[in-house]
Amino acid sequence: MKRRSILKIALTSALIAALSVPVIATAETAKPVIQGLPMAERTVPVPVGVSPELAELIGSRQVETLGEVPATTDEWLALQSAFDAASIEGVERLLEMTGATFTTEDIAGVTTYRVTPSEIAPRWADTVFVHVHGGAFVFNGGKAAMTEAIWLANGLGVEVISVDYRRPPLHAFPAATDDVIAVWNEVIEQYDPNQIAMFGTSAGGNLTLSTVLQLRDMGAPLPGAIMAGTPAVDLAHASDSWKTMEGLDPLGSRDGVIEGTFEVYSDGLDLEDPRLSPVYGDLDGFPATVLLTGTRDLLLSDTVRMHRALRTADVEADLHVYDGQSHGDYMSGLFVDAPETQDALRELNTFFDLHLE
């Protein structure tokens, strides 16, 4: 046995750092700050920690390069229309599958959809939840707003009011949250705010958090609990997982269309404004918040940063991270009947049951 080669292994600073005395090894091996760490090219197999249903879904995925950023208002509108149309087909299929129904209601001058599940749970018979749809601030308007509302309404047995807020390119911030706030103020004239959950995914998570931030600043009644699913909480800076998970998440990349949506949404306002990037907000007094994400989510870092910010502000905040899941995958499992999707609904029901009056 070569004593020297063993010592060479033994003193490998990385292994010592990780296994033995990270704090000491760090002090001893401190080097000048470098720009970043290299990640080598690799092929990542289907995760072992997911259900067979989700494994099939993930295994059949290809992550494509996205197209060009629209350069004009007309180009944005055309892209928006195409997306909305595709999403509305999905909504129609989802309504058929679940037996949920909806009515269109004007609330405070804003179009909303009231989604009624096939069966209402006794626990939620006297309330309604408020849904703020996702779609990078720009997409999923009109009836397309309802996808997540139908999922949660049917999964929990609760009526949901989904807000079809105004969107870029025609309406930049604060039109969207102004609309949600207007709807909220009218809804709480009929329902006890402490019994209402507000929820949304992706940009919808951002808008939910931003709405609550603004309501709190106004001294208005807040929802009893909120869900922020894989929320975009930092429009100013790309959180780590935007880089580390690129290639694994069908959302593709922050560069390009996504950055473009942040631009048309913020319309020149400072992107670190907490109403645009809630992770920079003073979160004092926030209601109990549940956050969902996955280990392959481009917004994993955004989500865990928001969780930490809430916990630092002493907010009751629960985090659920699904292995191998990309952006919004807790919903994607719906059509393949993935147990992870049922699990997410169970967690949400438990959380809202605990925190809503």
Add this chain to the structure above:
Amino acid sequence: MKRRSILKIALTSALIAALSVPVIATAETAKPVIQGLPMAERTVPVPVGVSPELAELIGSRQVETLGEVPATTDEWLALQSAFDAASIEGVERLLEMTGATFTTEDIAGVTTYRVTPSEIAPRWADTVFVHVHGGAFVFNGGKAAMTEAIWLANGLGVEVISVDYRRPPLHAFPAATDDVIAVWNEVIEQYDPNQIAMFGTSAGGNLTLSTVLQLRDMGAPLPGAIMAGTPAVDLAHASDSWKTMEGLDPLGSRDGVIEGTFEVYSDGLDLEDPRLSPVYGDLDGFPATVLLTGTRDLLLSDTVRMHRALRTADVEADLHVYDGQSHGDYMSGLFVDAPETQDALRELNTFFDLHLE
């Protein structure tokens, strides 16, 4: 504006999947299951979501290739000695920094270290916590066991008994958990088990979970709460983040020395045995569990899988994921006084305060 190119963007299945109707798009674009997804080479900048102290630590990191797997018992012993010696230096420095002291105690024939912090918090004056050290099952024996015990003892103001359990290559499973169980059974003759937390990181998280699993099966009293920090819970299969985070985490890689430690520890036993891989266990009746990890942790997937398994078994289980942190980094910040390390201690104190009698 070219209508066709816009439609091409609009119908990009990946973007639709992520932003609009993931469930529908999936059904429409289902392809035969493939082996995996390609991740392109990249340089990942220092995460924006970490404190300046941690940014400096991460920015100065280099992830090195580890050495060869020891081929003989003698080679393992030499590697073990070298590691232990390096870790003991760290322990001595840590004792000096914190003012914590320790006494060596034989409990049920097992060497243990009772760590006493410079100041005991009134809340924890009548109890003691039990620590199971990490180090890939093989490393950090002798006084090296104490690193995390000192960190937590001093951070919370609680006395900690750290178990210097028997290790491979001389002692394979179940020697380690036999030792922890023997110590536990004697400790609870003097202290109320409902007031005791058991905790460990990495292999120590695994051993904590495995010990509780075996205690539960024996019908023995369980700790009132446990912490499993970035635990290795699946020795049989490499969870997703072992692949996705390779290159960013100073732990290096599962291939090589780490896999080797699993082999000498399990010594031919089925690696899916829940006492080796607790994620496969029946977790019914587990005490409240808090789990810590980071988004750059090779064991991120192991940790979130364990969290889900516990939640599925209706166990009260809290998950905290630190952005940009690698394996065990919630402790690494100690010497650079990173606020994240204080935050982790605050969460642990809150959790144990809530769940211990």
